[in-house]
Amino acid sequence: xxxxxxxxxxxxxxxxxxxxxxxxxxxxxxxxxxxxxxxxxxxxxxxxxxxxxxxxxxxxxxxxxxxxxxxxxxxxxxxxxxxxxxxxxxxxxxxxxxxxxxxxxxxxxxxxxxxxxxxx
Amino acid sequence: xxxxxxxxxxxxxxxxxxxxxxxxxxxxxxxxxxxxxxxxxxxxxxxxxxxxxxxxxxxxxxxxxxxxxxxxxxxxxxxxxxxxxxxxxxxxxxxxxxxxxxxxxxxxxxxxxxxxxxxxxxxxxxxxxxxxxxxxxxxxxxxxxxx
Numbered sequence: 001x002x003x004x005x006x007x008x009x010x011x012x013x014x015x016x017x018x019x020x021x022x023x024x025x026x027x028x029x030x031x032x033x034x035x036x037x038x039x040x041x042x043x044x045x046x047x048x049x050x051x052x053x054x055x056x057x058x059x060x061x062x063x064x065x066x067x068x069x070x071x072x073x074x075x076x077x078x079x080x081x082x083x084x085x086x087x088x089x090x091x092x093x094x095x096x097x098x099x100x101x102x103x104x105x106x107x108x109x110x111x112x113x114x115x116x117x118x119x120x
Numbered sequence: 121x122x123x124x125x126x127x128x129x130x131x132x133x134x135x136x137x138x139x140x141x142x143x144x145x146x147x148x149x150x151x152x153x154x155x156x157x158x159x160x161x162x163x164x165x166x167x168x169x170x171x172x173x174x175x176x177x178x179x180x181x182x183x184x185x186x187x188x189x190x191x192x193x194x195x196x197x198x199x200x201x202x203x204x205x206x207x208x209x210x211x212x213x214x215x216x217x218x219x220x221x222x223x224x225x226x227x228x229x230x231x232x233x234x235x236x237x238x239x240x241x242x243x244x245x246x247x248x249x250x251x252x253x254x255x256x257x258x259x260x261x262x263x264x265x266x267x
Contacts, residue, residue, distance in 0.1 A: 019211050021134050030128050030162055031169045031184075036177075042216075043186035043209060048168055050208045051193060054201045055164045056135060057142035059157055064143055075143065077152040080160070089197045092167055093160050 024049050062087060130161050168192050 027049045031040055040048075060075065066086070067079030078100065084093040135158045139149055171192035172184050181188075186209060193201050 019208050021138065022130055026130055027165055030165045033128055034166060034169050036173050037169055038182045040184040044184040044189045046212050047186055047189040047205055047209055048165060050205055051168060051201055052161050052165055053138055054204060056138045056157055056161050059160055060139045060142045073146055074148040075153050076150050077156055080153055080156045093163060096159050096163055097156055
């Protein structure tokens with residue numbers, strides 16, 4: 001019997017890999033962490049997992065295409081932060097992808113603001 | 121429920137592979153960028169779930185279904201995902217149907233055996249349950265190699 005099940009698994013595995021690579025169980029856990037959600041059917045779970053994969057591809061590709069690293073062949077955090085800020089569909093990411101600014105620059109703007117206040 | 125906060129992360133090795141496959145060959149993705157995309161993916165799941173749940177609630181249903189998820193994609197302005205999602209669902213359903221037929225066959229075989237040997241078939245059921253689990257340990261090992 002054990003050889004039986006092993007053979008079945010082998011034949012099913014390549015088909016599964018083709019459609020989905022993220023673990024469905026983990027996606028279910030994230031979905032269930034939302035307090036309003038009571039239950040999710042199998043198709044909805046599959047679609048959300050697949051959509052997440054498409055989203056990762058889309059976010060990576062559009063950040064790279066609109067980013068600064070095209071010449072150097074690299075994708076950096078700031079490319080992602082720009083995508084979140086500039087692309088409408090990625091706007092919901094601005095909270096978790098804040099634009100980084102240098103401490104020095106921040107101090108300068110702070111000084112400027114104080115100067116302006118003093119002038120007034 | 122999620123017991124540790126890292127349970128709400130998606131496996132880094134898989135996320136990295138999806139990013140690499142999507143970008144042109146040889147693009148270097150910084151560690152920070154990979155982490156950011158992974159977090160963005162988790163937020164995407166939550167956002168999609170919340171949108172889909174709104175549609176289910178409007179229809180007075182407690183269970184999220186495929187139509188709710190597709191409606192959520194439209195609302196989130198990810199219409200570009202609709203076609204690939206429908207196609208993938210089609211393939212997935214065919215696969216599930218095939219699986220069902222196989223397990224149906226097994227069940228019948230088991231019933232025959234059941235008549236002769238009860239204890240043995242119980243063991244077999246346990247084995248099958250274990251086969252369905254995701255091989256997450258493998259993913260983690262892969263990650264170590266890449267870094």
